[in-house]
């Protein structure tokens with residue numbers, strides 16, 4: 401069974417300014433993976449996640465979550481799915497523990513059970529000591545941990561996290577990655593929306609690229625990468641220490657019959673990795689090493705976004 405499945409999902413926000421936030425989304429999230437929902441601001445990520453938990457009604461289409469209908473069975477979905485919504489807030493004057501207990505009781509736990517569970521998850525996210533202090537004294541990093549703690553309070557099989565590392569320092573991001581890996585090891589399905597490529601690359605085995613309300617590509621990295629390799633003229637990518645070095649490598653290749661391109665610190669070549677290093681050497685460029693294209697999600701998304709833009713979308 402898929403953890404999440406949507407078919408032809410459309411969302412048009414009404415009002416004065418009509419916004420087509422989703423334009424026919426078919427999403428398939430397998431069970432037990434860390435899944436990235438990647439896209440720029442305004443792509444429709446939060447709208448999609450909100451529909452999955454019944455907060456927003458779709459204009460058309462279907463969404464199933466853990467086998468349940470997201471619209472007709474939304475209460476059951478919310479009982480079984482842990483969520484960290486965008487811009488999630490707490491009761492500032494209450495302690496971290498009190499916030500969790502309150503949310504646990506809203507989800508149907510009795511007080512004793514909620515306190516026990518809250519202490520357990522506070523420990524798990526490294527807030528055991530801070531749990532008895534008011535949230536108004538918490539740093540951003542602590543708030544993030546508390547947000548994650550409330551999402552896992554009910555021991556959900558599926559966890560949906562909307563931009564979970566927004567505004568978090570590197571230490572907090574590192575903690576978060578470690579924590580999510582732990583969830584996956586315990587067999588949970590985790591869906592993370594983000595506009596940060598690095599996050600998809602370092603956390604997700606599967607991902608969907610969402611762009612202007614449409615999914616341009618989705619699936620496991622290896623299978624998506626195979627398709628990109630077939631469609632693209634590029635065979636290898638060389639990552640330079642910085643963009644200036646990549647640019648000068650490109651200039652050195654000029655007039656040598658190699659149709660390469662540069663994006664940031666990456667040089668893309670229509671040659672196999674071994675041939676690419678050879679060609680660069682002949683042009684007088686000390687190439688670190690060449691990797692098969694596409695090397696990672698950044699290359700995959702670059703390929704599809706470029707194509708979508710060319711298609712006038």
Ligand SMILES: Nc1ncnc2c1ncn2[C@@H]1O[C@H](COP(=O)(O)OP(=O)(O)O)[C@@H](O)[C@H]1O
Nearest residue numbers: 413419421439440441442443444445446447448
């Ligand atoms: N409640 C709303 N009413 C009207 N338009 C909205 C609403 N929520 C989001 N939108 C619009 O829908 C589009 C998708 O937004 P959103 O789902 O928040 O994208 P993302 O989370 O990827 O940034 C944007 O153009 C946004 O302005």
Ligand SMILES: [Mg+2]
Nearest residue numbers: 445446486563
């Ligand atoms: Mg959003």
